[in-house]
Amino acid sequence: MKMLRFITVFICACTLFAGSQALAAWPDKNITLIIPYAAGGTADATGRLTARFLEQKLGVKVVVKNVGGATGTIGAAEVARSRPNGYTLGWYPPGPAVGIPHMRKLPYGKDAWQPLGMMFEEVSFFSMAKDAPWNSVDDVIAELKAKPGEYVMGSSGPGGAVHLSIYSIMKGLGDLQVRHVPERANAEILKAIAGGTTHFMAAQGSELQRFDIKALFVVDDKRSPSFPDIPTAKELGYDIPRITNWYGLFAPAGLPADVLKTLSGALNDIAHDPDFIKAGTQMACTVNFRNAEEFTAFYLEQYDLYKVLIEEAVGSPKE
Amino acid sequence: MDVILEALAQTVSVYGLAALLLGTFWGIVVGALPGMGSVLAISICLPFTYTLPPAAAIALLLGVYCGSVYGGCLSAILINTPGTPQSAATCFDGFALAKKGQAGKALGWATVSSVAGGLISCVILIISGPQLARFALRFGPIETFALILMALTCIISVSRAGMLKGMLAGVIGLFLAGVGPDPLYGDVRFDFGIFQLSAGFDMIAVVVGIFALAEVFSRAAEPGSGELPALMNYSGMQYPKLREIKAKWKLIVKSSLIGSGVGVLPGTGASVAAFISYAEAKRTSTDKENMGKGSIDGVIAPEAANNAVTGGALVPTLALGLPGDPVTAIMLATLVIHGITPGVRLMADNPETVYSAFMTLICANVLLLVFGVIVARMFAKLLRMPESLLFGGVVILCLLGAYGVRSNPFDLYVTFVAGIFGFAMRLYKAPVAPMVIGLVLGNQLELSLRQGLVLSRGNFLSFFTNTPVSAVLFAVTACILLYPLLKKLFVRWRHASSRLS
């Protein structure tokens, strides 16, 4: 009898405990933000910045975990297989989410994510060395048509935003024939341009400011506020898909609605916080916010866009 | 002039000095702990850098960088396990000296060499930073390929057990580096369907296994192990006399130049510099036979070189905005976060930052002389523990270090297998160094080769005639490869001609 009573009390206590856990407001303990790249890169810097502001907004510690490897897929896979309770989040650029799934088999797919919010976005500038002999797009086109395969475009890796940017630019300018030399990071492309072995790249605004390169146009719907003199590709009459390098917060799919609402609201506030924008600008990163719905739509659209482009630019997906 | 004063003010500000002192000390401690390397030490400091003023943040990072590269020699010499990959070359002669009871002498020389290497590289950085950076820009893919090939050949050529085993070790290392995504197409190679392998092998995990775990296994296998010997008598660090230092000045300067050069050039790092310097010292040392068995040259060369890399790697970081290695990449990011843009504009926009960085690095190097003694004493106290307990702790730290790089349990399996393999290599007298270097350099070597082939449109022969720089590097590589053969032929010719006369 005593044993039975004890068991009953024990079960009730457990239920109450479990129940109270469910009733406890999210978040009530630390959140882990997985950044699938090594410390010190742009992904890491922007992710940590967002983490700091999230901490203030949510009132719990947001601990950053760098899980690098395989161009971001190892970290992304870890987020994908974690429990969708809002305590494990991921911070990625396009690569692991919409690019690499088309290049090889991964343990996660299109439906693995609940996009929470995009915080940064960098548009691409069609760039070359500052002392390059061309000053207009027509000059470039003429030269490249006269000497197909003579010039080199650089990227930071096959299938990445930077690669697909310059690829679609070359395609949009008239299927110009260039050779592709990939590097391991944007810094290396800039070095190659300075050294003269690479000629064209899709650069970001910060790189345009810091390095000795010039841009002939920007691939965006409007001119960049930091570079009002640089025309858009559209103005010049070229139809080039808008491929950007963005950073956003993701959760594994299946997030409870209330958690989604809290996170979405927090990100919205952060993105409009002048301190956040100022910090971002100091890092030479452009804050551009899409909330959860907008970001989800954007994510799906990018997924399909990358599929097409990667098939052309890199080759068909391998098993 | 007031720029220099401004820089001085920043450097000796309260925050700046505190950051420097703490950073250097912390760096030495972490560097000395097996399994924990420079990147880990710096990553831990990252959160603190956000709240510090820029000069202090840089002081913290430079202190940690400088200290950790030096700190590795402590455990390399005392327990034959390098505290950081950069000190792997110091194990050979360092530990041999310790076994002979000369640990204090070895440590003293290691400290002096590290300080000298760091200071010399600072001088080079200050004098010729921008010109060096511009020279580094001329290293396109083909030059980089030639350079790495030369480095590999150099290291293989001094392997003790003969060229074949050394070359195989190098090839294995290069191959292991290639496991993972292909640099041109993104295909994953040799993952055999295991997702975790698609990231390839992490260098820290492999180095920890090959050096630290293999050492643990070796000690377990030694007949008579397990009795409780206290580790060798350590009576305090003994700094070499000024007269002795002067006698070795050529070696010190040469090693420092190698380190600075390697730091400035792309695709390499401090561990490579240490091995190249060691190989070069072995080739030209007057004490050649003793190298590997307890020659002081074998401690001076790698330690001077690896600390010289710290100054060298700052050159492309500050002057071009392009980081020279993972640690300077983090430093670069910190600068950027604070709104300072390294690169061609840095001297124009923020000159006091540049001067402050030089001064900080010089101070950090000098601090090594003091902190080195203190930390060495701390470690020596730890070493009085019985080996059976001490190495238990070493293993745990190493496993945590291997795990902590990518928070990936798979890396632990890699470390274990690397340990077994490293142990087997020791048994069969195959040199481990070329394998580590192959792993470190493999990706860059392959990338440069494939990039070069795209640029030359598949014409490999044109590599040799690409630019004067690449031609020279290939020629040197050929010489290093053919030197032993030519020597043998020369000796035989000598014999034949003397018999005739």
Next chain:
Amino acid sequence: MLAMRLKNIIFGVVMLAIGAFLLSSSYSTSYSGAEMENGPMFFPQILLWLWVALSVGIIIEDLRKNAPIVQRQQVGTLLLVMALVGAACVLLSIVGFIPVCFVFFAGYGYVLKFRNLPILFLISAAFTVLIWAVFNYALQISLPEVPFFVD
């Protein structure tokens, strides 16, 4: 003599086997693009051919040696230590840091003849707690955690 020579060439033979296996798998069609000029298998295949050739060379070289290459070893302790370390590597992320650290530290000390059990357990526990505290609170590096305690 023959036994010694056979023992000497074990390293070379094993390397040859591994190299040959990898080389043959690099030609398998599961890697598309294997036929490409500057394709994914281009560089690895160069390396693997070198690997195989060097292994053969090493076998020949070691066969001609007149002395055993490998010295006498204390196999029992070695295998125990290997098993302990291997178990630690595997279990660290399955069972979590604290139990593995404690058991390994004590086990390793015991195998290497530190037989003073109370002191051994005390030091093991102290070390485990120290590392856990430093990493968790001071350094904020994530230690391998037990899956069912993590939410």
